[in-house]
Amino acid sequence: MCAHPAHRDAEAMSVIEVTALRKSYGGRPAVDGVSFAVEEGEIFGVLGPNGAGKTTTVECVEGLRVPDSGRVRVTGLDPVADHEKVARVLGAQLQESELQPKLTVREALELYAAFYDKPADWRPLAERLGLTGKLTTRFAKLSGGQKQRLFIALALIGNPRVVVLDELTTGLDPRARRDTWELIEDVRANGVTVLLVTHFMEEAQRLCDRIAVIDKGRIAALDTPAGLIRRSAGATVISFTPSAQLDERDLNTLPALASIEHKDGRITLSGTDETVDAVLTLLARTHVTAHQLRVTDATLDDAFLDLTETKTETDTDTDTETKETAA
Numbered sequence: 001m002c003a004h005p006a007h008r009d010a011e012a013m014s015v016i017e018v019t020a021l022r023k024s025y026g027g028r029p030a031v032d033g034v035s036f037a038v039e040e041g042e043i044f045g046v047l048g049p050n051g052a053g054k055t056t057t058v059e060c061v062e063g064l065r066v067p068d069s070g071r072v073r074v075t076g077l078d079p080v081a082d083h084e085k086v087a088r089v090l091g092a093q094l095q096e097s098e099l100q101p102k103l104t105v106r107e108a109l110e111l112y113a114a115f116y117d118k119p120a121d122w123r124p125l126a127e128r129l130g131l132t133g134k135l136t137t138r139f140a141k142l143s144g145g146q147k148q149r150l151f152i153a154l155a156l157i158g159n160p161r162v163v164v165l166d167e168l169t170t171g172l173d174p175r176a177r178r179d180t181w182e183l184i185e186d187v188r189a190n191g192v193t194v195l196l197v198t199h200f201m202e203e204a205q206r207l208c209d210r211i212a213v214i215d216k217g218r219i220a221a222l223d224t225p226a227g228l229i230r231r232s233a234g235a236t237v238i239s240f241t242p243s244a245q246l247d248e249r250d251l252n253t254l255p256a257l258a259s260i261e262h263k264d265g266r267i268t269l270s271g272t273d274e275t276v277d278a279v280l281t282l283l284a285r286t287h288v289t290a291h292q293l294r295v296t297d298a299t300l301d302d303a304f305l306d307l308t309e310t311k312t313e314t315d316t317d318t319d320t321e322t323k324e325t326a327a
Contacts, residue, residue, distance in 0.1 A: 013076055015040045015162055015193045016061060021070035023056050030056045032217035033070075043184070043194040045208035045225075047201075049308050053217040054197050055095055058164050061195065062092050074162060088116075091160035093151045095167050095197070101140035105131055105150055108139065109157065116158040125153045128183050130176060144171040152180065156187065163187065166197040181206060201300040215308040225300055234302030235259075235270035238279055240290035242267060246282070254278045266292075 014037035023031040031053040038044040048054045059065040060072050063079030063086055072079055079086045099108055109126060113119040126132050129149040134142065142150065148171045155163055168184070169177040177200075184207060188194055198204050204211055205225045213220045213228070221228060235258050246267070251260055256272040269275060276295055283290050 013073075014038055015042075015075055016044070016195060017071070017073040018057070018061065019071040021057065021060060021072060022068045023053075023060060023065060024068055029217050031060070031067075034212075034214065034217070034219055035070075036212050036219065036222060038193055038195060040193055041188060041191050042209045043188050043196060043207050045204045045211040046195065046197045046214060047199075047204055047211055047304060048214035048220075052214045052308070054214055055166060057214065058166055058195060058197055062090065062164055063087075088158070089161040091155040091158050091163040093155040093163075093165045093168065097147075097151050099139040099150075101138065103139050104136055105139070105142070106135040108150060109135075109153060112154045112157050118159060120157050120159045122153065122157055125156060128179070129153050130179070145173065145176060148172060149176065149180070152183075160192060162193045162195070164195045164197075168196060168198060169200065169203060177203070201304060205300045213304065213307045220307045221303075228303040228307070229298050229300055232298040232303035232306050234298030234306070236272055236276055236298065237268065237270045237296045238276050238294070239266060239268040240293040241265055242283075243289035243291060244286075246286065246288060250282055250286075254282070 016036075016038035018037070019035050021031050021034045022029065034053070034057055036044075046054050046058065056065060060067050061074060061079060063083045066080055074086050075089050077086050077089075079090075103111075105126070109122040113122050123132075126135065129152060131146070131149055131153065134146055137146075139147070139150075148169070152165070152168070155165065165184070169180050172180060181203065184194060184196075194207075196204070196207060208225055210222065210224055211228060212222045221231065223231070242265075251257075251267070251269070254269065254271065254275050255278050256274045258270045258275075260270075261268040269279060282288075
């Protein structure tokens with residue numbers, strides 16, 4: 001991968017700009033006024049339930065769909081009007097892709113490399129993604145995970161300034177998933193801007209600098225992973241088995257206490273960090289030892305569930321419900 005400047009100029013335009021984006025299918029809005037900006041060298045995540053409008057949004061960024069209204073720019077270019085120029089700076093791994101069944105992995109890599117003036121060396125990419133042993137294997141014979149890794153390599157082979165990754169690690173085993181995360185971190189370290197669509201909360205929390213949560217075609221929240229978690233109504237939970245009985249009155253008067261449960265000699269309290277601090281102070285003051293002490297914080301999963309509706313009338317993804325050919 002060739003290096004790109006990773007610094008951010010406060011006065012420079014954002015690498016990706018989406019403003020008041022709207023797209024409907026059959027009169028039904030899939031994207032309804034989405035706006036966000038992605039800065040150079042950032043890994044920007046897009047989360048949302050099925051049918052939220054995530055894939056339609058990124059396909060408008062890629063120039064694969066024509067917005068009904070709004071403005072999309074990639075490095076200052078219109079992805080539709082300037083599609084050829086955008087293709088030179090943007091690499092994409094789509095949610096669903098296919099290649100000619102008889103094409104081998106080597107042939108696919110060499111073919112895509114030939115599309116660019118200064119492509120990346122596909123050999124290190126193939127090795128990093130565990131494809132070196134599959135170079136002579138035809139596409140039709142690859143497993144789902146191997147196909148996914150090949151499409152990631154093809155997205156990166158043009159040395160893009162921006163890369164869009166839709167469901168990056170779907171179908172990968174845990175080891176391949178973590179290896180891919182490390183590769184994306186290295187890609188970003190070289191100055192590449194990443195737009196990542198994912199359903200894996202662990203992936204989003206590890207990789208993303210900021211996350212836009214989309215629900216029903218609109219931005220429900222936009223913040224850092226830590227910021228989204230802080231917004232969550234999910235409680236911090238502390239549980240332990242005390243070495244001696246604690247005064248129930250002391251427990252019931254703990255600050256920010258949401259609930260208390262006693263089961264088989266074990267105490268479980270839910271509240272906030274303030275509750276945890278008060279419990280530890282109480283244990284120290286009463287000289288009680290907390291055996292098997294566990295503290296569990298709210299997670300990105302909790303934030304996601306708080307920000308999106310857990311029940312929808314239709315669970316079919318609006319993004320794929322109508323396959324419209326972009327003009």
